[in-house]
Amino acid sequence: MAKAYWIGNDALVCHAFNKDASLMAVSINTNNVYILSVPRSSGERFKLVDTLKEHSALVMGIDWSPTTNQIVSCSADRNAYVWKQTREGKWKPTLVALQLNRAAVCVRWSPLGNKFAVGSGSKVVSVCFFEQEQDWWVSKHIKKGLKSTVTCVDWHPNNNILACGSTDYRVRVFSAVIKEVDSEGADSIWGPKSPFQTLLFEAYNGHGSWIHSICFSADGNKLAWTGHDCSLSIADASNGSPPVVQTIRHQFLPLTSCMWIAPSSVLAAGHDCCPILFKYNGPQGGISEGKSIDIKNESQAESTLSAMRKFQHIDRMATTDTTGARLSTIHQNSINELCILEGNRSKASQVSSIGRDGQLVVWNMVSLSSQIAGLTIS
DSSP, X not given: OEEEEEOOXXXXXXXXXXXXXXXXXXXXXXXXXXXXXXXXXXXXXXEEEEEEEOOSSOEEEEEEOTTTOOEEEEETTSXXXXXXXXTTSOEEEEEEOXXXXXXXXXXXXXXXXXXXXEEETTSOEEEEEEETTTTEEEEEEEOTTOOSOEEEEEEOTTSSEEEEEETTSEEEEEXXXXXXXXXXXXXXXXXXXXXXXXXXXXXXXXXXXXXXXXXEOTTSSEEEEEETTTEEEEEEOTTOSSOEEEEEEOSSSXXXXXXXXXXXXXXXXETTSSOEEEEBOHHHHOXXXXXXXXXXOTTSOHHHHHHHHHHHHHHHHSOOOOTTOOOSSSSSSOEEEEEEEEEETTEEEEEEEEETTSEEEEEEHHHHHHHSTTOOOO
C-alpha cells in the first residue's frame, strides 16, 4: 500500500522527520526549510507549520536529531545552520562556520546527536561539534585522500565511525572520534580505535561511477552504497577485516538513495521513479536482483486524473498537452531521497520517498510484502 501527497510545485530535494514523525522538515528547491505537520489519518494533508529562513542559496541537506530535537541544514551557500526550538515554539538558528569554499551538499547527525557531518564540494567532510565553553559549533575537517565532491555521508551506530562516498568513485570509512565530546572509543569490527581522520576502509567503485548514497546497517556490520553505473554494493565486515564486498549491476537506472530496512534488505530508489528492494544473501550468496515495490492503483477515474494533470502541467511544464505524459509509477519523476518514517533500520514498517515531481509517497512495507508475490523483507 502506498499513499501519495503533493507537497509543492517544484522538486523536493531532501527531508527529515522528528522523533515521533509528527513533523517533517523539507527543502522544496529553495533556500528555505519548511516545517510541515505529518497527517495521521487518510483524509488529512501535510500542513505548513513554520518556515526557516537563513540560507541564501539552495538547501541541499537536512537532518533532524531524534535525541536532541535539533534540525541541521546545509546549503549551496557553503554554510550550515543548527535550529533549536525555544519554549515558545520558535526555531532559533545558529550559524556553523564550515570553512568551505564550495557548496555543502549533504549532512547527517551522529546517533547520539552530539556532532554532525557535512559533505561538500571542497573535497572535505566537516565534522562539527558544540564547544560548551565558547558556546558555538566548531568544525574539524576530514580530508585525507578525498579528491572530489563528497556526495553522501552516514554514521556507524557506535557514533565514532563515519562513512562517505564521493565523485572520485570511492567509498571510505573514517574514524570520527573527537576527544572534546567523545569517550576514548573502542575497537570496532571496522578496525581498532583510532584517532580522528584515520582511514579504516576504502573501496573503488569503478571508473566513472560516482557514489550517490551510502548507509550502514542497524548493527553497523554492513555498509551499502549505490553508484552511477547502475550498481549496488555491500561491504560486509561481519567476519572481520578486510570486509567482503559484493556488487550487483542491476537492470534499473542509477539509484540516488539507499537504506537498510531490515538486517538483509536494502531499499533503493532513483531515476526509475520507484523504490526497489534488494535482498542480501550473505558474503557467499551475494545480492539478489531488485524488485519494484510500486503497485499503481489503476481504478482511479480518468476524468479526475485528466483534470489534475492539466493543472499540474500548467504549473510544471507550461503546457496543457498531457497525451501519454503520465508514467505507470506513482512518482512522475526521479526519486531524490528515501527516509524511514516508522521503525528503524532493523525493521522499517513505513518509508517515505520524495521526488522531483513534488510528491512525497509513504510506503507501507508490511502491507506491500503481502501484496507483491515473492517480496520478502528480512
